[in-house]
Every structure is written in C-alpha cells, then in structure tokens.
Amino acid sequence: MAEPFKMALxxxxxxxxxxxxxxxxxxxxxxxxxxxxxxQETMRVGEDWFVRQRTLWERRLNQLDSYLLEMKEKENGKD
Incomplete structure (x- = not known):
C-alpha cells in the first residue's frame, strides 16, 4: 500500500x-x-477555506503590486 508513495507503511x-x-x-x-x-463534507469545508484564503491573498498581492507600480512611477518621475 505504501509503495507508490515511496514511504514505509x-x-x-x-x-x-x-x-x-x-x-x-x-x-x-x-x-x-x-x-x-x-x-466529502469536510473536504468541501476545507476547499471553501482555501478559496477564501486565495481571494484574500490575491487582493493583498494586487494592492501591493499597485503600490509598487505607483512608487516606481514616482521614482521615475524624479529623474
């Protein structure tokens, strides 16, 4: 049983x-x-949690990206 996973039983x-x-x-x-x-129900609850986390982190990373682009534009405007 454990062989396909390359681990001991x-x-x-x-x-x-x-x-x-x-x-x-x-x-x-x-x-x-x-x-x-x-x-199935527990897996569904876990999947819902992952979706919420992914949505949260995508929003945060998009905000960070926007902020960094804004900072880069400001820095390039000073040259």
Whole structure:
C-alpha cells in the first residue's frame, strides 16, 4: 500500500491517522482489510477555506503590486 508513495507503511498509516483525526477521511475495517474514504463534507469545508484564503491573498498581492507600480512611477518621475 505504501509503495507508490515511496514511504514505509508505518509512516503512511501515521499520515492516514492524522487525516482521520481531522475528519478528512474515515476508515472501516472488515476482517484484516481497512478501507479509507474521503469525507466529502469536510473536504468541501476545507476547499471553501482555501478559496477564501486565495481571494484574500490575491487582493493583498494586487494592492501591493499597485503600490509598487505607483512608487516606481514616482521614482521615475524624479529623474
């Protein structure tokens, strides 16, 4: 199971445990087989948060870009 990720199985299981603790995945064990599934609602909440953060940072970076362009124009006007 861990081979495609180039990590040891205990490390992969630890990562899956963190994802399960944060409700991003849930697992079900039947016999010796444990199946993991994404938790859609939690993933949706996370996606919404990322969209809000991206929007915020895009606005801030656009403001910084405008400010720097303004400063450059002022500096070029002094020459």
């Amino acid at each position: 205990p490390s992969l299981m630890q990562h899956l445990g963190v994802l399960e603790d944060s409700s991003l995945v849930r697992s079900e064990k039947v016999g010796r087989v444990r199946t993991y599934k994404l938790t």
